[in-house]
Amino acid sequence: MNKLQSMRRYQIGPVYRRDQPAMTRGRYREFYQCDFDIAGESEPMLADSECVLILTEVLSGLGFSNYTVRVNHRLLLDGIFQCCGVSEALFRPICSAVDKLDKCSWDEVAKEMSDKGLADEPIERIRQLVLTPRGSADLVDQLRENPALKGNAMVTQALDDMSRLFRYLGLLGCPDQVRFDLSLARGLDYYTGLIYEAVLEPTPDCNVTVGSVAGGGRYDKLVGMFTKKDIPCVGLSIGVERLFTILEQMHKAKEQKIRTTATQVYVCSAQKNLLEERLRLCGQLWRAGLPAAHSLRSNPKLLTQFQYCEDTGVPIALIIGESELRDNKVKLRCIASRKERLVDRDSCVDEVRAELASLAAAQQKTEQ
Amino acid sequence: MNKLQSMRRYQIGPVYRRDQPAMTRGRYREFYQCDFDIAGESEPMLADSECVLILTEVLSGLGFSNYTVRVNHRLLLDGIFQCCGVSEALFRPICSAVDKLDKCSWDEVAKEMSDKGLADEPIERIRQLVLTPRGSADLVDQLRENPALKGNAMVTQALDDMSRLFRYLGLLGCPDQVRFDLSLARGLDYYTGLIYEAVLEPTPDCNVTVGSVAGGGRYDKLVGMFTKKDIPCVGLSIGVERLFTILEQMHKAKEQKIRTTATQVYVCSAQKNLLEERLRLCGQLWRAGLPAAHSLRSNPKLLTQFQYCEDTGVPIALIIGESELRDNKVKLRCIASRKERLVDRDSCVDEVRAELASLAAAQQKTEQ
Known part of the structure; x- marks a missing residue:
């Protein structure tokens, strides 16, 4: 003993x-x-x-x-x-x-x-x-x-x-x-x-x-x-x-789904041949400690990627397309409201964090 | 299947x-x-x-x-x-x-x-x-x-x-x-x-x-x-x-200890008969989601409480004494530096969070 x-x-x-x-x-x-x-x-x-x-x-x-x-x-x-x-x-x-x-x-x-x-x-x-x-x-x-x-x-x-x-x-x-x-x-x-x-x-x-x-x-x-x-x-x-x-x-x-993943951000590609860019962005999010995921397909359809977020309750999508890449931007989409905005690639971690915080605050307000 | x-x-x-x-x-x-x-x-x-x-x-x-x-x-x-x-x-x-x-x-x-x-x-x-x-x-x-x-x-x-x-x-x-x-x-x-x-x-x-x-x-x-x-x-x-x-x-x-608890704040009493005040403060910290603990003795010595923090690696102590109670304050002690300061009882959760964030930032700087 x-x-x-x-x-x-x-x-x-x-x-x-x-x-x-x-x-x-x-x-x-x-x-x-x-x-x-x-x-x-x-x-x-x-x-x-x-x-x-x-x-x-x-x-x-x-x-x-x-x-x-x-x-x-x-x-x-x-x-x-x-x-x-x-x-x-x-x-x-x-x-x-x-x-x-x-x-x-x-x-x-x-x-x-x-x-x-x-x-x-x-x-x-x-x-x-x-x-x-x-x-x-x-x-x-x-x-x-x-x-x-x-x-x-x-x-x-x-x-x-x-x-x-x-x-x-x-x-x-x-x-x-x-x-x-x-x-x-x-x-x-x-x-x-x-x-x-x-x-x-x-x-x-x-x-x-x-x-x-x-x-x-x-x-x-x-x-x-x-x-x-x-x-x-x-x-x-x-x-x-x-x-x-x-x-x-x-x-x-209550017709509510129970979330089975902890993913907070889903990295989406808007066109074909952007798999490697998705990997680069995922790496950036993961290093910042954000629970991110992306499709394991090389060229998934954008709607399929949004559908995945809706089905599994992922609150935010980060979308890369050719124009975003050119301008060093990324599109941040709030899945529930479908609102999108362009954010700087370099500050996208902070933007995701801020969006998650504001979603959590809104959620808390609804529950009260 | x-x-x-x-x-x-x-x-x-x-x-x-x-x-x-x-x-x-x-x-x-x-x-x-x-x-x-x-x-x-x-x-x-x-x-x-x-x-x-x-x-x-x-x-x-x-x-x-x-x-x-x-x-x-x-x-x-x-x-x-x-x-x-x-x-x-x-x-x-x-x-x-x-x-x-x-x-x-x-x-x-x-x-x-x-x-x-x-x-x-x-x-x-x-x-x-x-x-x-x-x-x-x-x-x-x-x-x-x-x-x-x-x-x-x-x-x-x-x-x-x-x-x-x-x-x-x-x-x-x-x-x-x-x-x-x-x-x-x-x-x-x-x-x-x-x-x-x-x-x-x-x-x-x-x-x-x-x-x-x-x-x-x-x-x-x-x-x-x-x-x-x-x-x-x-x-x-x-x-x-x-x-x-x-x-x-x-x-x-390296003569370093491995922490076996997740406690971030230890609630201490500076004099006797303050057990109930410790409970009240612990309740406040717990409701805010802070990992807090206190002695399970009714009248522990202040030094024993500090020693516990040093032995187990708890970074912050919150101390209540009669004067703090009277002024609706609480003393925040950083265990490593032994620096103490009085903070308002109502804002002590925010003060602890800020102190923890600054300790974490300092730690990260040392490791780099």
């Missing part, structure tokens, strides 16, 4: 899960996931708040606005179970029953608790505490005053954490889409503190019920299980394949 | 090779590789030149200057073998013997050819043609005039390709580190046209003999072997683990 005591990293790649996934619903044992984790000592809830913020940033960044991040705390659930008279040995099995509340009715969950050996009275007490309450910082205060929970050490510590979480999220300017939800339990046993899950709500663009698309929490004991040395950790996993499938549906509903 | 006829993509990830790698030299069956490929119809050598250019861009971009890209053409080798009297059935076995010229002496390679059934005379003729010639466009002309090769159709086509390659590379502004080398053969059987390989030369910073770090070529028949429909392809693979190991050695030799 290395001596690393702290780390913060993301990774995107294939992961494996040893279970029986619902393959008919497109879930497999191997799938792509994006993970972000912070390992190492942190003041209470600092790293945790950052993870929740990052979760909202990722979803907003991908263009989703219709999401809720549900948050809860494992110690709070354990404290509630304790207050309801559940024995410690049943904490995890009962927690796993609560985890099914987003898919099953209360009666089904209650039956599972009963099958796991819990008496009717504690089940009813759990129902009263867990089933309905949703809120944010207000729910923390409400629970603090709940006589059924008062004085329980786990509950007190968890509520202190939740109170810090909402204060920190406010300071960080986190979007107000975080909901404290006592019925959130998360399936995995290794969580030890804050847990969270992002849920997409159906919208006119995407009315399929998609449910959970990301989740995570604090797992302070997992590293120690393998290394004999506890390293506190908190992290999140994002189901990228699921999100991309939904994004595709949303774009389809 | 999908209906994709053309594609250009890169990927970085684990790949597998079913062979017996030299594990003692750190080579394994699974390793990380960066691949770039262009599939689909292209005018002769257009996509090929782009691949060679990209190879030089990747190596230069990673900070290497001491590399050579060796290029050759499979048809040229086949044509040479044909002119030397090698039967077609022996083209690939003899090619695989030539491939060992970078590791073995000519005598060893000649012995392998002889073991594979080639007579002494063709072996000697191959030696005369393949062993020494290295050059660029000049070598193409020289080979065109070689009486031993004249009139061979494969040689003629290959030399036309090589001539185009050097012309296109010149137009693209490719660095002059591409060498036509007739002894380059590449191990894999599936190449059908241009082949290339990047070799790092020992330097004062890195005097280990590292040899090949990347390679590739045209493989027009490989896709068809699996799909019954040929799709012309050209691509390259970069041994990222190998390159990173060498980069580490180079940095070590």
Whole structure:
């Protein structure tokens, strides 16, 4: 083992899960996931708040606005179970029953608790505490005053954490889409503190019920299980394949295309025998770091080249023809507006940059 | 199979090779590789030149200057073998013997050819043609005039390709580190046209003999072997683990650190009890898209925070203290120069951006 005591990293790649996934619903044992984790000592809830913020940033960044991040705390659930008279040995099995509340009715969950050996009275007490309450910082205060929970050490510590979480999220300017939800339990046993899950709500663009698309929490004991040395950790996993499938549906509903290239400038030739001039211009753009491309044909038609830009969403075309070459100019065409203007060959990199910036600014204005 | 006829993509990830790698030299069956490929119809050598250019861009971009890209053409080798009297059935076995010229002496390679059934005379003729010639466009002309090769159709086509390659590379502004080398053969059987390989030369910073770090070529028949429909392809693979190991050695030799974070601004507190103010400032920077970080401790010492920046190469610190808070200011510190100045809280994002731009410009000036 290395001596690393702290780390913060993301990774995107294939992961494996040893279970029986619902393959008919497109879930497999191997799938792509994006993970972000912070390992190492942190003041209470600092790293945790950052993870929740990052979760909202990722979803907003991908263009989703219709999401809720549900948050809860494992110690709070354990404290509630304790207050309801559940024995410690049943904490995890009962927690796993609560985890099914987003898919099953209360009666089904209650039956599972009963099958796991819990008496009717504690089940009813759990129902009263867990089933309905949703809120944010207000729910923390409400629970603090709940006589059924008062004085329980786990509950007190968890509520202190939740109170810090909402204060920190406010300071960080986190979007107000975080909901404290006592019925959130998360399936995995290794969580030890804050847990969270992002849920997409159906919208006119995407009315399929998609449910959970990301989740995570604090797992302070997992590293120690393998290394004999506890390293506190908190992290999140994002189901990228699921999100991309939904994004595709949303774009389809809006009749928008998803761009599959990063090309910003397409170098076009207006007449035949200009392949070598295209190469020269591409080289100039590439050296300047601009994502440029051109046709791999020697004499493509100008309209075919414009069509390529429209089909693939390339915003700018730079056109060379014999007259442009003679005058040391190049024609800059904005594909969307079809407006063209002649620019000096020597300053064409700057002109493209300026055009891209003004297109981006216009785009941002439309979205607001 | 999908209906994709053309594609250009890169990927970085684990790949597998079913062979017996030299594990003692750190080579394994699974390793990380960066691949770039262009599939689909292209005018002769257009996509090929782009691949060679990209190879030089990747190596230069990673900070290497001491590399050579060796290029050759499979048809040229086949044509040479044909002119030397090698039967077609022996083209690939003899090619695989030539491939060992970078590791073995000519005598060893000649012995392998002889073991594979080639007579002494063709072996000697191959030696005369393949062993020494290295050059660029000049070598193409020289080979065109070689009486031993004249009139061979494969040689003629290959030399036309090589001539185009050097012309296109010149137009693209490719660095002059591409060498036509007739002894380059590449191990894999599936190449059908241009082949290339990047070799790092020992330097004062890195005097280990590292040899090949990347390679590739045209493989027009490989896709068809699996799909019954040929799709012309050209691509390259970069041994990222190998390159990173060498980069580490180079940095070590220069006593430079390799940065392991992308953080550009570190938010520091000058006194105690300013954790919440740090969060507020981090939120502001993050919303602006700046890679910012801060300590996960509630009351870190100011010197410890500066030390962190120095150790990890974060260029700018933003410091909040009680007086800054009162005046709605923040102190901007350039870590390298230790120069500090007060900036308005509301414009601190712009100030950080300007400082980063001026640091980058200064850096670029030093490197030139």
